[in-house]
Amino acid sequence: MEVFKADVAIVGAGGTGLRAAIAVAEADPSLKVALVSKVYPMRSHTVAAEGGAAGVVQDHDSLEYHFNDTVGGGDWLCDQDVVEYFVAHCTEELTQLEHWGCPWSRKPDGHINVRAFGGMKIERTWFAADTSGFHMLHTLFQTSIKYPSIKRFDEYFCVDLVVEDGRCQGVVVIEVATGRLTFIQAKAVIMATGGAGRVFRENTNGGIVTGDGMALAYRHGVPLRDLEFMQYHPTCMPGTGLLFTEACRGEGGFLLNKDGYRFLQDYGLGPAEDKPRNKYMELGPRDRISQAIWHEEKKGRTISTPYGEVVHLDLRHLGERKLRERLPLIYELAEEYMDIDPAHSPIPVRPGIHYTMGGIYAKLNTETPLPGLYAAGECAGNGVHGANRLGSNSLVDIIVFGKLAGVEAAKFSKSTQFSNPAALETQAKAVQERAIGLVTKTGGKEKHSVLRREMGKSMENGCGIYRTAAEMQATCDKLGELRERYKNLDVEDKSNVWNNDWLGALEVGYLLQVAEVVAHSALNRKESRGAHQRLDGYEQRDDANYLKHTLAYCTGDGPPRIEYQDVVITKSKPGTRAYGAAGDKAEQERKKEAGHG
């Protein structure tokens, strides 16, 4: 088995992984970085982010506002020390990307332009038309080429971590082109593998978003935190789930029900006005808007299509010129995929799974409970997004904490030595046997594509926008069944070169494990908060019992063990989460209270 020695190994080369790699290279060019990715870096799912990235730039804006928006948007499940660090570093990181060439959209005077986004009090979303993630990813990838200490492992699939002496000491990877396994021995490992949206059927995510890093960390005893909070994005393409960015509404788009009525005013987000107003109506947070669509469906006020009930995203009043300039990708998606000209017809949309708020438990400094293992970006559950992430916070999450992970892992790697490779290699060989065994084993009956479909459907039934104990229990049972059936897998393709039947089987293994954590975490949380909403007697937020993070631990071959952990509250006491006029009122009351106190 081939062995490669690196000071820092990074799994995943999306925005987080690339930013981390650059941070290590800049911290100390003598540190060898192994940057592992199962796809070429520019294919990573950061590429699909559309709307933009939040960073305070306007004079009438402040870090405190960004903090309050994020914490309130997260329904007070955010760790506030983490959020404070986060908002303080967003603008600096976005400026860094600007210096590296990111083609941010500009104002006539040459300064960065910002747009409005859901749940944000002031416009602070930097954007590159509606392909912000694409431009950030390509800028980071191309910039990373500058650093000779970064050794990329493009199209290498991570099968396991190697943990020895209670410390993470490397990863085992498959070279996709040959099927050969390599052990990357590392003093520190950063997980940057992105989310797990693919546990659901209808989602905005790329096929690669399969929770690999989460499952791997989990198997090695690292808890997964707050995974019950899966974000439904309200405006997705029916059927495929492809995303129509929130920037559609940031630019002034409306959401209409079948009567052409802006229904959000019925759900505490009004009053409706012609011009977009921050934190009102269509600029409310994603969880609330998705929930409102669900209610409209129950009231029979949605439009029926072969792909389920939809509402209309109406951009007509913005005019073709503005749409072509600000939302060209959206225009293209509507025209090419749906045969709709958004300048002349409203776009049918429905909520789809978009983002994983929880993830690998990591502290503010990105370290996990397993020494030597760091986690950042969507795969991490560092508590920055709480129970609901605000749009345009994730593209800054990846660079702020990606960089921090690089800095911290570099520091750690310098304080430690490579241990004797013999013991590690024995372990790595066992990993290799297991991975290869999945293909060579005979007599299996199950197809992983079938398990994947059943999982997605079951997750949608039990862990959708609104949840009940009975439905969640059914999903937990189903996932337990799938876990058993997975043992009886048959991988059809037995070859070595580019065998993605094999990789697909490994991914389904990851997905099933993460799905089980999502479902059990959800079942155990007996309250409604952010993206976790229940209909069975737990319709309210319950701060007395559940102002807590969920920690899910692997128990081997069984469902997770659930524990809870306090939320870090520093300066924002949990309050009423309200938007629209009610939000203004709530804020005034908070101010008054603060004045008295």
Add this chain to the structure above:
Amino acid sequence: MADTTKTIEIEVLRYRPEQDKEPFFQTYTVPFEDDWSVLQGLQYIKDDLDGTLSFRWSCRMAICGSCGMMIDGKPRLACRTFLRHYHPNKLRVGPLEHFPIERDLVVVVEDFIRKLESIKPYIIPKEPRKLEQGEYLQTPAQLEQFRQFSGCINCMLCYAACPQYGLDSKFTGPGVLALMHRYNADSRDGGRGERMALGHSEEGFWGCTAVTYCSEVCPKDVDPANAINQNKMGSAIDYFLRFVAPRGAGK
């Protein structure tokens, strides 16, 4: 969901290096919906008919650049090409032309990546700036000078459309040369001189014979043919400037 009564025949070029001496077409019959892309057709094959078929894909929305392939002889993104446009005829799918076939619809892209890495595709600052100084000022007009060329998703359809690259893979090729121009044309950048050593060469802009099919097939309107051919002019001017101003010419 609507009933899936319609079917289409998809002929896929198969090549498994461990068992096939050379590529051959295999036909699959795929039931489909009107809004299905070719990618969805292939996914159906992979999931339900033949798990051994290999192809790259991810985002499904024409931005990650993974699923470029030859569809009825044209380089296209499978996720943005729709089966209904071919029905009731059958449809032929093969790996991107001009690249070696790794397996089935997967091509070897290492050469492309090496080229991309070779042109210094990053800002070499004209005037270094500290983070505390904030962003570089860049007017919308300055942004327009390169914005179009920064839209390349590296899908490599332009390489499959470029016979010059097919005939001699030493040619840097459309996508990467467009990227070189993207940085050269950026008001923040001062690295043109460093990059143009390659740009001036036979492997650079002069390797292009202006077939211009690259721009025709580009799914993102990057227009690499324009990036390349306008540089022939620049390259020629640089060449003559050398005689007039020996130092710093073309910088």
Add this chain to the structure above:
Amino acid sequence: MSAQMDKRRPYVRSMNSWWKRDPFFVRYMVMEATSVLVALYAVILLVGLLRLSQGEAAFNGWLGALESGPSILLHVLILVVFLYHLWSWFKVMPKTLPMIFVNGKKLPADTITYTGVLLAVVVNLIVLIILV
């Protein structure tokens, strides 16, 4: 699966008759081929020049040869090819120019092509008028 030998065996396809694969390539080859007739016409003119230097009789002989049936046929062919060459030349032209912005909007490729063609037609007409 256990073999550590490299199982990769990339298959390189032949480029034989690549230009027949796509109508776009065929058009490109036709465009390139038109330059042969353009060159042929230049040769004809050069021969005329040579004849002129050899005296009036020689030049008249050349003129006479031009009036023959096959020659006229050839010239009609050359004219057609020239027109196609003109069109395809200006069709490629937008690719060779730096982007031109008018009032902040990029000048469309078609505008450049049609302006070029129009200009060429006008110039030719003027030359024709002067000559006749």
